[in-house]
Structure formats: C-alpha cells, structure tokens
Amino acid sequence: xxxxxxxxxxxxxxxxxxxxxxxLHAGVKLEVFSFLGDRTLSxxxxxxxxxxxxxxxEVLLNALAGLNLLTKSGAGFSNTAEAKKFLCKDSPQYIGFxxxxxxxxxxxxxxIPEAVKSGKPVRGRASLQDEExxxxxxxxxxxxxxxxxxxxxxxxxxxxxxxxxxxxxxxGTYAIHFCKENPELKGVVFDLPTxxxxxxxxxxxxALTGRIDFAPGSYLENDIPQGFDAAWLSHIxxxxxxxxxxDIVSKTAQAANPGAVVWIHEFILDDTMDAPLFPxxxxxxxxxxxxxxxxxxxxxxxxxxxxxxxxxIKRLDFKGPTDSGIIxxxxx
Numbered sequence: 001x002x003x004x005x006x007x008x009x010x011x012x013x014x015x016x017x018x019x020x021x022x023x024l025h026a027g028v029k030l031e032v033f034s035f036l037g038d039r040t041l042s043x044x045x046x047x048x049x050x051x052x053x054x055x056x057x058e059v060l061l062n063a064l065a066g067l068n069l070l071t072k073s074g075a076g077f078s079n080t081a082e083a084k085k086f087l088c089k090d091s092p093q094y095i096g097f098x099x100x101x102x103x104x105x106x107x108x109x110x111x112i113p114e115a116v117k118s119g120k121p122v123r124g125r126a127s128l129q130d131e132e133x134x135x136x137x138x139x140x141x142x143x144x145x146x147x148x149x150x151x152x153x154x155x156x157x158x159x160x161x162x163x164x165x166x167x168x169x170x171x172g173t174y175a176i177h178f179c180k181e182n183p184e185l186k187g188v189v190f191d192l193p194t195x196x197x198x199x200x201x202x203x204x205x206x207a208l209t210g211r212i213d214f215a216p217g218s219y220l221e222n223d224i225p226q227g228f229d230a231a232w233l234s235h236i237x238x239x240x241x242x243x244x245x246x247d248i249v250s251k252t253a254q255a256a257n258p259g260a261v262v263w264i265h266e267f268i269l270d271d272t273m274d275a276p277l278f279p280x281x282x283x284x285x286x287x288x289x290x291x292x293x294x295x296x297x298x299x300x301x302x303x304x305x306x307x308x309x310x311x312x313i314k315r316l317d318f319k320g321p322t323d324s325g326i327i328x329x330x331x332x
Contacts, residue, residue: 018106023063025103028096032064033079033087040076098140104133108288115288123289125239138170138198145173145234148320153181155318156263156326158230161185165228167219167252168236170195171202175212178232187212190225219248224255231256234265235324237301238282241292246304253308253331260331262310268325269297276323298327305329 004010027033035041035049043058050057065072069083079088086095108123115122158164158178164187166175175187189199193216203212215225219236231252237245252262267279274280279295286293298315305313310329318326 020067021102022106023060023067024069025099025106026060027064027069028087028099029103030060031089032061033069033083034089036070036077036079037088037090038079038084040073040078042075043077046077093146095143097136098143100136101140104136105285105288109284111288112284121287121289121291125289134194135198138195141235142171142173142198142202145171148324149174149177150181152265152318152326153177155316157261158182158185161230161261163188163228163230165190165225165231165252165256167224167231167233167248169232169234170199172199172212172214173202174232174234176203176206176208179208179211180206185211185230188215188225188228189213190215190217190219192216192218219251220244224251226255227257228255229257229260231260231262232265233263235267237264237266237304238286238295239290239293241294242300244292245296246307249304250308253305253310256331258331262305262329262331263316264301264305264327264329265320265324266301266327267295267323268301268315268327269295271297271299273297278322282322298325301327 030050030052032046032050035046041049043061044054046052046061047054047057061070061077062072064070065077069080069087070077071080085091085093087099088094089096105123111122152174156178159182161182162185164175164178164185166172166187166189168191169175169189170191172187172189175189179185179187189195189212191199191214196214196216199214200209203209217223220240233248233252237248240248249262249264256262267282269279269283270276283295286295302313305327308329309332311332313327313329316326316328
C-alpha cells in the first residue's frame, strides 16, 4: 500500500474536509442547484424562491462558488455545467439522492468512538427507516448503479440465460440493464416489500414492466425464489456477518437451477484487509449501521461460494469506481 507522508498541514486539511462535505450536502438538501436551473439569480432573488434568509443564503452561495459548483458574476449566481448535470433534480444524471443518503449518515460518523467501544451499531438500517430516508437510500443505490450497470451488462455472459434473480436488488437497476443488453432475458427482483413501489416505478421508466417482476421477502428470513439460471448479488453481503453471508450464498445456490451462474458484486478488500482505501472506510460505515456488517476480501467471498458447492470460481476483469469487483461461480 502506498505510504502517505503526513504533516500538520495535511492532517488539519484531512480533519477539516467535512466543511466542504457539509456545504455540498446543504446545497443539495436546500435544492439550490435545482432552484437555479438555467437561471442566474442574486441571493435575494433565489431566497424568495426558497423561503430562505437572503444574507445566510448568500454566505452559502459564495462557498458553493468557492467550491466551483456555482459561477458568480457580479451579484448573480448560476450553476456550473457539472452542477446542472449532476445536482439538478430534472437531470437524468442527478446524483442528489446518494448525496442525501450520505448526509443522513453524518451524525453516525461522529459516533465512531461509541461504536468501537460498544461493538454495537449507532444508527438503524436505511432500508428500514422512514420513507424519505428509505427513498434516498434506494434511489441513491439507483444513482450508483446507473453509473456502472451499462458497463457491467456488457461484460457478464448472459447469453442463453432465461431468468435472472437480482437478490436484494432494490430499484432493480442492474436487472434493467442486464435485460436491456439481453433481449431474451427476464428478471425478478427479490427484496423487502417496502422496496416494491420504487422498483416498479424504475422498471416502468425503462419500459420493462413485462420482463422484470418483483418478489417480496427477506433473503435472511424467507426462501429465495427458485427457477433462475443466473443470480446477481450486488452489495448485499457487506450488510451481514460471515455466518449470515454464508447462509445467503448457500440459499442462492440451493434455489438455483443446475448450471446457474452466480455473481457477487462487492467492495473487495485485499487479503491483508487494509486496502484498497474505500472498502476499509466502507467497513466503518457498516460498523456504524449494522450488527456485524463489513467489507470482505476476495478470499473470503470465494470461500463462501466454495462452501456453497459452487465451482469454476473466479474474479472477473472489472473494477468499479470505488474498488468494487465481481466474483463468479457456477452451481453444479
């Protein structure tokens, strides 16, 4: 792992990164970028649209301009091209749901010492919270998946596969892109009942209602739907401890048709468990929000597949933007 030469300046810079983070969060939460849209407005003009204090809003707008998220000309503020593309709600590339999910995690990150001392989570799971929190989580997952699902769809061999199980698939983003890439493929998303409205809305947006269905249930407590010849397990194992993960992978193998292909998509650690950086940080996130969740190493994930009776286990040549990887196994 590459070493970092720390000094007081760089340590204090790291310590204060949250200032920038919180300013971005505030801009998205207040919908500054969406209210601006294509317009150039002064702080008082924008404040009248937002029901905000003009003086306080101007302070925030200047900081957002300092971050190069807004452009300032005289007294007027406007979106940069990037802000309009990624931070305006009417943009198809809007990532604000994920940013709002991050904003909802901030309080818990202040409680890392408490979690380390107690060994217990300090917040509830987003998928089980109020509707706004759940929506930000699910649509944040949609934001993330939309960035890589088209690429993943082109590298997975789904030729001649008939039914895909998207286990814990949330809004169904991966199932959507896999079905778009493979016209003969159908899919079923298995997730908690509260997920169904978001999933059906998302599938309808892509005109795939007749090809992708929803099955309600918990992969921890319920039987997994049978009859599939391909399964996609994306970012669900990191929420559980090793025993529960093994149970999920084994249940998937038992429910699959002979010859089915199973893919696990996760933030994958090196076997030393201290790199790459993002999976180590994500393990902290799981420490704060789950009883036993964590990021897993390639060896650990492969062992789970092996213990479930799978064969021909290998890691695919794929690396996501946050060091996610894909491991493939075949059900005998």
